[in-house]
Amino acid sequence: MSPAGASGAVLYAEADDGTLVGYRVFGEERLEREASALPPVLLVHGFASNAEVTWQGTGWVRALTDAGRTVITTDLRGHGASDKPVGGDAYAPETFGADLVAVLDTAGVEQVDAVAYSMGTRVVAALADLAPERLRRVVIGGAGPDELFAAWDLDEVRALLLRDEPSPHPLIEQVLRPAIAAGADREALLGVVEGFAGAELRFPPGIRSLFVVGGDDQVPAGARELAEAWGSGFVSIPGRDHVSTLTSRAFKDAAIGFLAAE
Template sequence: MRLHVERHPGADPVLLVHGFATTGALTWEATGWVAALAEAGRGAVVPDLRGHGGSDAPHDPAAYSPDLLAADLLAVLDDQDLARVDVIGYSMGSWVALALAGQAPDRVRRLVVGGVGTVEQFGRWGVEAVRRAILEGADSLPADSPLAPLLSSLREAPGVDRAALAACAEGMAQHPLPLPPATPAFSAPTLVVVGEADPVADGADEAARRLGAELVVIPRRNHITTLSARAFKQAALPFLGASVSL
C-alpha cells in the first residue's frame, strides 16, 4: 500500500490522522493545526489514509478496517523513524488512532480523539444508504442524517475516488472498533474533544468514561466547525505538553 505522507519540520512530531472523505492537508493544514504545532516548536507527520488524497485507493471493502488503517500508520512511523509519538485523530481518524493505540501501545505517548462518541456512524445509517449517497449524491440520505452535510460536496470535490470512499465506508462499518471494557484498555493518556452540536459524537461522555479520558465539549460547534475551533487547539496542545499562544 503506497501512502502519501507530509513531514513538517519541528521537534517531537505529532501524528495527525484525518477523517473520512478528506485529506491530511485539508484537515490539518487548512485549519491551522500544523501552524499551531510549529509555533509551539512541534513538528507534524500528516499521512493521507488509504482511499484518500494521494494514497492508494483500493475499491475492495476488505481493504478497509480500523486495524488495517492503523497498520498503515505503524508503517508510516517506521518509515519516519519515529519510535513513539503523540497522536491526534478526528472523526474516522479517531477510530483509526484508537486502533493504533490498541495495536501498538508502546508507540503512542498521548492521544487526542475528536468528533467521536460510542456509535459507528456508517453502520448506524445503513451501509447501502451511505454507499448510495457517496456514489449518487447526499440528497439520497434522510434529511436528519448527520452524514448528509459531510457527504454533500463529494461529487464536486476534485480528485475524489468515490468508489474507494464507498468501499472504505463499507469496510469500516463491517469492523466497528469496540471500546473498553469490550477491548483491552491501553495506557496512553487520552483526551476526547467534541462539539456541543455534533450528532456524530453521540455518546462522547460514555466514550470518555470507558477510555478513562478527559472530555472537552466545545460550545455551539458542530462536526465540521469543531475541527477548526481555537478551543480545540487550546485544549489539545497543552494536553500534549505544547505551549499555546493562540
Template sequence: MRLRQPLAVTTYPSAERSEQPPVLLVHGFCSSARRAWLETGMVRALLDAGRTVLAPDLRGHGASPAPTSAEEVDAIASAQDLLAVVDAYDADRFDVVAYSLGARLVWELAELAPERIGRVLLGGLSPTEPFAAVDVAELRRAVHDEAAPSADPLIGMIAGMIRAEGARADGLVTCVEGLRSTPFAPKPWAGGTPPWFVVGVDDAMTHGTGELLPLAPGSQRVAMAGDHHGVLVNPFFRELAVRVLDH
C-alpha cells in the first residue's frame, strides 16, 4: 500500500503562550495558504489576537504534493488530510477559518472530528457542488489546448484558472475529478458549535447558502461587500474571523 505524503503546512505560533486552540486555515481551489491567508492579512490578524495558526496547502496546491489519483483528493480523503494536520500538531481541539472549497471540506471534517472542532467561520461556501457538471476529459483537453477553448463556459473558466497554475495543472484537474466523485450533499452540521457563514453580496457561487442554515441550528449568515475573491481581501472578513473565534 502506497503511503500518502503529508500536506505542506506552515505553523505560525502565537507570540505568547495561549490556552486557546490553534486555528486551522483552509484555502480554496487554485489557491494556497500563502495567497489566501498570508497575503490577505488573515494570518497577521490572528497572530495579533494571540492565536497559533496552522496553514496547510491542500493536496495539489501550493507546496503540497500533487495527487496521483482522484481517490487521493476526493472530499473524504481531503478532509482526512486536514485532520492529519491537527493530529500532527497534537491538538485535541481546534478552531477553523475556511474559504470556498476549504469551507466545503470543513463540512466533511466536522463529520470526522465532531468533538474536536470548535468555532468555525465558513466563507464563500457554495450550497451545491460546483464541479458536478464538469466533464473531466474535456477539462483536461481544454487545459492543455488553449488554442481550442471549450464550448462549455464553466469548463472554460475552470481551465483558465488551472492553466494559470503552470506545472500544477495536471494535479488540479485530478483534484476536480476527485471532488466530482464525491459531490457536496450536506448532512446536518456535525460540529458542536454552529458555524458562521460569510457570503459576498456579488458572489454568485454563494447564492442559496441560506438553505444550509437549517442544517446547522444556531448558525449565523453575514453578507459583506465583494465577489468571490473580494470577500477574502475585505478587512471586515478578517475582523469578523477574530471576533467569531474569540466569542
C-alpha cells in the first residue's frame, strides 16, 4: 500500500467500468510492522453520506486506530470523493461489491473485517457474494431484513431530486432533503435509489456477524429476529435513532470487541 494512505490522504481505485473510487488508509504502518496483526477494518458508509462524515467525524477512525487496528475507509460511487456516474445501471449491488474488491486489490489487502452502516451493510453483503474469502467478520449497523428503497415510489424520488417537488412519504423527505442541502449530486442519488432498490442482506455462514441498532431506529426493523436466525450477535443501544447511533461509544465498543476475536 502507498505510504500516502497512512495520513488519510485520498487514494483511488479504478473499478471495472472505469469509475474512480476514493479511499483512505489509517494506521497503515502496523501492517508492515506486525505480520500477525488482525486484518484491517474496512468502514463502509450509508446512502447520501461519505466516509469523512460517517467515520471520521463520529470518532470511528480514531477509536479503531487507538485500539490498534489499521482502518480503510471508502467513499461509495456516487458519494464523496468518488466518481458519480449517471443512471441506475451504474449502481447495481454487484457493482458496489466489485468496487470494494477493487479498493482492497489496489490497497494490497487480502482480507478485512468490516463495519458497515445502513445501505453500506448491503454493499458489504455484495462483496461477500463476490469474494467471501476477503471478509473475516462484519458488523451490521442500522440495517435489517427490509431494504429501504424498495418501499419508495421512484416517481416521488425523481420529482423531489430533479424538480424539488415535495414527497408525501416522510422518510423520503427526511433522507433526501438534508443530502440536497449538503450539496449531494442529485442525479447520482437518483441512480443509487434506482439501481440499489431491493438489494439483499445475506452473508455466507463462514463470515461471523454482529448486528447493532439504535433502540429508537425504525429502519432496521426485524434485525433482532434476523440475528437470531443467523446465530449472530445483537446489540440494541437505548435512546438512539438512525443518525445518533453512529456517534454512540457503546456501538464502537461493541464493534471493537467483536472484531478483536481471532
